[in-house]
Amino acid sequence: MKNLIPALSMLMLAVPAAAQDHDNSAYLGALVSDFDGSSSKINQLAEAIPAELYDWRPSEGVRSVSEALMHVVLANYYFSTALGHSAPEEMPEESLADKDAIKAHLMASQDLVREAINMHTSSDLAETMPMFGQEMSRYGVLMIVTGHSHEHLGQMIAYARSNNIAPPWSGG
Numbered sequence: 001m002k003n004l005i006p007a008l009s010m011l012m013l014a015v016p017a018a019a020q021d022h023d024n025s026a027y028l029g030a031l032v033s034d035f036d037g038s039s040s041k042i043n044q045l046a047e048a049i050p051a052e053l054y055d056w057r058p059s060e061g062v063r064s065v066s067e068a069l070m071h072v073v074l075a076n077y078y079f080s081t082a083l084g085h086s087a088p089e090e091m092p093e094e095s096l097a098d099k100d101a102i103k104a105h106l107m108a109s110q111d112l113v114r115e116a117i118n119m120h121t122s123s124d125l126a127e128t129m130p131m132f133g134q135e136m137s138r139y140g141v142l143m144i145v146t147g148h149s150h151e152h153l154g155q156m157i158a159y160a161r162s163n164n165i166a167p168p169w170s171g172g
Contacts, residue, residue, distance in 0.1 A: 024122035076109035085116040
């Protein structure tokens with residue numbers, strides 16, 4: 001028993017060091033695939049919702065369709081910049097309401113997120129970075145990025161269904 005405590009202590013110190021050397025390329029690939037899936041569906045909904053409904057909102061004080069999509073755009077640019085990628089020189093206004101312009105910004109912002117994810121290597125995912133007033137690992141930040149995309153995909157599904165628009169991939 002006397003030798004067990006030092007042995008367990010050494011093991012506990014070795015596990016975090018070994019975890020940092022782990023090949024995370026499969027994780028990064030899965031993350032990009034997940035982000036691509038939710039982004040594609042957001043884009044399909046942005047296309048399926050008619051331009052005349054872009055000012056629709058479920059109730060007063062809640063984001064309209066265009067505001068929700070522009071929130072996704074601006075958050076994507078924010079995350080890309082936080083992860084070390086450059087954002088466009090001219091950022092769009094959150095109040096942008098033109099369907100075609102919003103769709104173009106949406107795809108451009110998603111491309112930047114994808115590039116920001118792909119510029120990471122397995123070895124730097126354990127690094128910490130400031131995010132939302134605290135230090136987070138890059139793993140954590142990338143999880144927030146994909147979670148945010150899914151959150152607003154759900155919002156856009158609810159907006160579409162509230163207007164009798166079936167998500168294109170759902171079959172009705």
